[in-house]
Amino acid sequence: MTAVIGHRNPDTDAITSAIVYARYLSRTGREATPYRLGELNFETQYVLREAGLETPALLESLPAGSEVALVDHNESAQSLPGLETLKVVAVVDHHKLGDLTTAEPLYLRFEPVGCTGTILARLFIENNVHIEPLEARLMLSAILSDTLHFRSPTTTDVDREMVAFLAPIAGIADVKAYAMAMFAAKSDLGDTPAETLLKMDYKVFEFGGQPWGLGVVETTNPGYVLGRKAELLEAMRAEKAASGLAGVLLSVVDILEETNRTLVLSEDEAAVLRAAFGVEVSGDEADLGSRISRKKQIVPALEAYFA
Template sequence: MTLPVFGHTNPDTDAITSAIVYASLLSRLGVTAKAYRLGDLNNETSFVLKTAGVEVPDLLEALPEGTEVALVDHNESGQSISGLSGLKVTRVVDHHKLGDLSSKDPLYLRFEPVGCTGTILGKLYREHNLPIEGWEARLMLSAILSDTLHFRSPTTTDTDREMGVYLAQIAGVTDIKAYALEMFAAKSDLGDTPADKLLKLDYKVFPFGGKQYGLGVMETTNPGYALGRKAEILEAMKQEKAAKNLEGVFFSVVDILEETNQTFVLDDAHAEVIKGVFGADTQDNVADLGNRISRKKQIVPAFEKYFG
């Protein structure tokens, strides 16, 4: 039986590459595994896979109840495949807080407070004394650079930096900064991408105060692109809120190079929330959240504290 391995919905580079690398690691440890994706790739991830010479994982939409699965880069049902509670999760490798995951049987869990799941996978290779292939190293390096914004994010640890340098040597990446900028340029090249897809490039739903909020993030070297399409994106936010019966939807435009966050705010009610959570005022549907560039470490915890 083949073990499906997958990251979260609206997948980013870490979710996709971690599924591929973990499936490869498990296979080398004698566990037949296959990587899948739960959504479309963003431009950065497509660039990474093409550069590494790796095929895009198949899309996974549903699985029979009771199927054994492995999760990477997430552990909350709201960010996973539909019907996760009916599946048998046997393994989880993640760098996020523990969510609503539950299990009737013992399972393998590997959680570490680092900036990227790729960092943990690199450590697993070392612990099992397995050589890392060049393509595997490139995928893990790419995930680390993406999740830590080239070591700029407050989620970055010394372990991420050390692992990044180690993997770059194996991958043959002699200039990490130049490669990171290539990745970010690919991520920022969005052309005429529909507004609803822009909203979902990196989008997750979180429970705050017993209600559901959608938090989208666009990490870019060209924030002017998103600001120029503000009206379209606000309309997409409005439609998403209504369609999914959410209490609120926010969209943060993170300038990777300047390390700033400009968040789109739908209306006065949303503006009150932003004021309460961050003490930030909203002008023309945009709130300046300063250097809060990490959803995981700076945005979500602030919402959780505000809503208690």
């Protein structure tokens, strides 16, 4: 039995890709079960509810030597604790290659596309594996989520092609309406605690040998999030101290207007933002303009600065 896992602080791609890849593996001769490494955000909850699916079980650890397949991530800091003691048999991902190493040959499939769901759809097609409507719906949802319905600069032609290919199989006639419903669900933040908002889409990266926490809130209603700035800064301060981070950033991304206003905790972060992005920072907020992709625009700029 192979456990299939997406990254911590899961988003829609991490969850749906674990479900879909586990089904793909089981169908092609390797028994597999999907798990989640954290709580689902409102968008993902909406996607699973519409698909009539239960939430995958939460995984906290696995015995050393267990077989595991990773989707939508490959860095140990974003994965199950003790990843280095597990046997990674497969990785399907669209991120940069991090600190993963293995003792034996394995299956790796990385493509510089907008979404893991796009790569999974290609796997089904290439190997002539039948795609069920449910699976098409999950892959399509992941692509719309990761590319912000093709607004993100991470979007590629292949992502667009796969959505066009999957929509009729999924039985989704109006892709735009479905995407808007997903984004509305995501933006319904209600009384979500500030700590949860910070961690909703949050990853730790190593820059210059030091850990930085980068959170993103993608929303159609940035005013609501920015209205809770004081609470959010307090949650960032607590997280920075608790996890011994060199810096922590929270970007509030307006999905529809494609803007990024990033909360700035202290001069540690302000100095780096000024140098890495050439922006002015005054007070507790930086306008990062149209840099809405952490993967394609935020992380590379920070990496270039620290290198």
